[in-house]
Amino acid sequence: MSLVDRAEYRHPAWLLEHQQAAWQRQAFHVAQNSAFYQGLWQGRTPPHDLHDLPELPLSDKSQLRQSQAAHPPFGDYLAAPRRMANRLHRTSGTTGQAMNLALSADDCHITKVVGGRSHRAAGLGPGMTVVHCLNYQMWMGGLTDHRTLEATGALVVPYGVGGTEQLIRTIQEVGINAISCTPSYPAVLERxxxxKFPGTDxxxxxxELGLFGGEPGLDDPAFRExxxxxxxxxxxNANYGVSDVFSNFAAQCAHDTDLHFMGADVLWPELIDPDSGAPLPLTDGAEGELVLTHLxxxxxxxxxxxxxxIIAITATEPCKCERTGFRFRVVGRSDDMVVVRGLNLFPSMVAAVVNEFTELSGDYRIILDGPPPYDRLPLSVERAEGATSDAAMGDAALAARVASAIKHRLGASAEVTVHPHGHFPVTEGKTKRVIRSDQ
Structure with a gap:
């Protein structure tokens, strides 16, 4: 095991010696035991210096899917005897085939410790009671994140998804003061x-505290307000992770709405150009695709x-909270990007515009009925509760205002459809904003 006590407060230069030593052990482990990387590297020896990692080829989700299809259930990138696997999780499969994730006892422990750093940074701690409302049915965000919540010293209520009416009663009866859920779930609770509880605000x-993760949206000031x-x-924003790599390794603190990278002792981050794969410097203002290597x-x-x-690096100097990891925000996922007349649009960008309209609930869908290229952004929105169409502000007029705002803010033409409140299905897990006809 290779963890550094209070690693989130250590200076990057101080951590480097530890990271290099951890990589030496990990590189040997991978080279000796991962048939997947043996094939990908084609006889190349992994470099000794982490800064030389770009000498190795990139790996991606499609390769892992092929590996698990050919070598079920864990793929030939399983680099330990199956008897070492202590827990099995499965990804949500929102972007394709669900993946089986195997963790050893040490893998589980490290995940808990690093995730605990994130939830502590976001404000959870001893004396608080948090209800955890993410899916426990094999998804990494359920049991694994439950354990990271426990690592803060808080009392954790393992609720899961579904049964919203009973959840409300539980919050009232137990005196729960924090909730861990997706950003879209509070809207479900409001409905x-x-x-069911008329007169209850x-x-x-x-x-008092909302610990959100699993979906975009927290970067938008209007949503927060x-x-x-x-x-x-x-x-x-308390729970940023990449299921195939690490459940939770970044969160915001009380001083900054950007995410703090918390896993420097166990993860090596890189930034690349998403189109060419070329390395980019991880410096203030840089933007590119996040690439991760297990240490x-x-x-x-x-x-x-x-x-x-796709992330944007917002700061590399220590934060006021004294955590030293670089800070970043997630611009969007490369597979959720919609190109409209050459403009790269992400759901988070659209959400920022939609949330400016008090007449709207904030829920929306981008429904793509055909293959690209796209001349217009097909956007469906719904009215806020109690907001009805009238002569002064009919659906067509409201749609025109939203389309105008998108044109002004994002530069893209949009075809906007306004629906009544409650049009979109209630979602207690992840909400998929971009709907493609070919998926």
Whole structure:
């Protein structure tokens, strides 16, 4: 095992010696035991210096899918005897084939420790009671994130998804003051409160802290303000991870809405151009696709793995909270990017515009009925609760205003359809914003 105590507070230069030593052990482990990387590297020896990792080829999700299809259930990138596997998870499969994830006992422990750093940074700690509302049915975000919540010293209520009406009663009866869920779930709670608990305001539940993850949206100031105004709780982006690599290794703190990288002792990050794969400097202002390498992992170690997440580096100096990891925000996923007349658009960018309209609920879908190229952005939105179409602001007029705002803010033409409140199905897990006809 290779963890550094309080690694999130260590200076990067101080950590480098540890990282290099960890990589030496990990490189040997992968080269000796991973048939997948033996084939990908074609006899090349992994470099001794982490800064020379770009000498090795990139790996990606499509390769892992092929590996698991050919060598079920864990793929030939399983680099430890199956008897070492202590836990099995499965990815959500929102972007394709669900993947089986194997973790050893050490892998599980390291995941808990690093995830605990993230939830502590976001404000959770001893004396607090948090209800965890992510899917426990094999998804990494369920049991694994439950254990990271426990690592903060908080009392954790393992609720999962579904049963929203009973969840509200549980929050009231137990005195829960924090919730861990997706950013879209509070809207579901609001609907159930209005329907089943008339006269009960969201603020009446007494939630003080919202620990969000699993979906984009937390970068938008309008969304954050809506949560504060409606619920009276502080929204924190507390749970950023990449399931195939690491459940949770970044979160915001009380001083900064950007994500802090918390896993420097166990993960080596790179930035690449998403089109060419060329390395980019990890410096202030840089933007590119995040690539990760395990510095310690028994069962399914990954080297130069393309996460598909496009991130922007916002700061590399220490934060006011004294954590030293670089800070970043997620621009979007490469597979959720929609190109409209040469403009690269991500759901988070569209959400920022939609959330400016008080007449709208904030829920939306981008429905792509055919293959690219696209001349217009096909956007469906719904009215806010209690907001109805009238002569002064009919659906057509509201749609025109939204389209105009998208044109002004994003530079793209949009074809906007306005639906009544409650049009979109209630989603208690991840909400998929981009719907493609070929998926």
């Amino acid at each position: 159930v409160l209005a329907d 969201p603020r009446d539940l007494g939630l 809506r949560i504060r105004a409606t619920w009276g709780m502080e929204p924190r 310690v992992r028994d069962c399914q170690p990954l080297v130069r793995f393309r996460t598909g997440d």
